[in-house]
Amino acid sequence: MCPSLFFRWTNKAIEMDFDMVNRTVILHNEDDKDRLQIPFPKGILPLMTTDEQAMWRVRTHQDESAFALLVGRWREVIWRLCLRMVGDVHRAEDITQEVFLRLFLRRDTYRVEAKFSTYLWRVAINLCRDELRRVTRRRESALENADHAEAGQADESIPATTIGRPDCQMQANEQAALVREAMAQLPEPYRLVLVLRHYENLKFREIAEVLEIPEGTVKSRMAEALSRLAGLLSILAPETSSASKNSLPKRESAAALESGLNAQ
Numbered sequence: 001m002c003p004s005l006f007f008r009w010t011n012k013a014i015e016m017d018f019d020m021v022n023r024t025v026i027l028h029n030e031d032d033k034d035r036l037q038i039p040f041p042k043g044i045l046p047l048m049t050t051d052e053q054a055m056w057r058v059r060t061h062q063d064e065s066a067f068a069l070l071v072g073r074w075r076e077v078i079w080r081l082c083l084r085m086v087g088d089v090h091r092a093e094d095i096t097q098e099v100f101l102r103l104f105l106r107r108d109t110y111r112v113e114a115k116f117s118t119y120l121w122r123v124a125i126n127l128c129r130d131e132l133r134r135v136t137r138r139r140e141s142a143l144e145n146a147d148h149a150e151a152g153q154a155d156e157s158i159p160a161t162t163i164g165r166p167d168c169q170m171q172a173n174e175q176a177a178l179v180r181e182a183m184a185q186l187p188e189p190y191r192l193v194l195v196l197r198h199y200e201n202l203k204f205r206e207i208a209e210v211l212e213i214p215e216g217t218v219k220s221r222m223a224e225a226l227s228r229l230a231g232l233l234s235i236l237a238p239e240t241s242s243a244s245k246n247s248l249p250k251r252e253s254a255a256a257l258e259s260g261l262n263a264q
Contacts, residue, residue, distance in 0.1 A: 051116035059107040070116075071100055077200065078124050084195045085128040086135070087184055095131060099124045121210040125192065132188055182232035190225035193218055 049069060057066035078099050083092035102123055110119060183191055196202045196210065197218075204222075208215040 052112075052114075055107075055110055055116050055119075056112055058104065059110050062107075067104060070103070074120060075100070078120070081121075081124055081195060081200060082128055084183070084199060085125075085188075085191065086131050087180075091131060095124070095127050098127055102127070115209075118206070118209050121196075125210070129188065178233060178237050179229075182229050182236055185232055186225060186228055190221055190228060193221045194225045194229070197222060 049066070051070060051073065054063075054066040054069050057063035058070070075096060079092055079096045082095040082099075083089060086092055086095065099120070103120065110116075183194065186194070192211070193207055196207045197204070202210070204215050204218050207218045211218070
């Protein structure tokens with residue numbers, strides 16, 4: 001049940017609980033002698049419903065209102081993750097839709113003791129990884145075709161600098177674009193921890209749970225990601241690399257990130 005709400009009614013303290021399994025509101029007094037159980041109106045869920053409670057409703061009852069609640073809470077978050085990982089607005093939208101479709105179709109795999117956010121992050125990350133592998137295969141295929149093309153024929157291979165370029169279609173200032181371009185060239189394991197920690201604000205232990213790796217590995221990947229990011233920025237724009245690193249949110253500057261690795 002959700003945490004109780006207390007209010008006064010006819011000079012008596014009344015406690016209200018939400019039973020998400022049976023979709024009812026339970027009213028009772030402090031000593032629990034008098035109880036009144038009222039069913040939810042169809043299609044209505046209380047705002048205080050947790051993600052775990054809603055997902056349990058989806059799993060056990062195929063509850064459309066519970067599923068809509070989860071989509072409303074998480075769609076924007078998952079879209080941002082996908083965009084930063086695959087670097088294409090339209091593909092990010094497609095992957096986001098696939099995430100929630102898979103969430104519903106495979107609802108039976110959700111464990112009641114599992115944290116919903118961890119479960120959803122894993123679904124989204126796995127789909128992003130699948131897309132990045134497809135992009136790599138397309139690029140390799142394009143390069144092979146170019147090798148066999150006649151001399152002088154226009155090379156139609158996909159430019160390497162546009163593959164996986166985070167936020168490439170979003171309007172942003174030049175410095176932020178440099179950071180995104182540098183992040184796009186980071187290997188997927190390093191880019192992923194950087195996105196989860198400093199764009200989605202996950203703690204190191206939460207990232208470790210999502211990726212199912214030791215927390216120490218997360219921190220070492222973060223340190224390596226920052227080192228590689230700094231190197232890429234110095235190559236992309238040597239004269240503005242320092243300013244470009246500062247185009248990350250203030251808490252995300254290279255110095256701040258490095259000093260904060262052991263803060264949690």
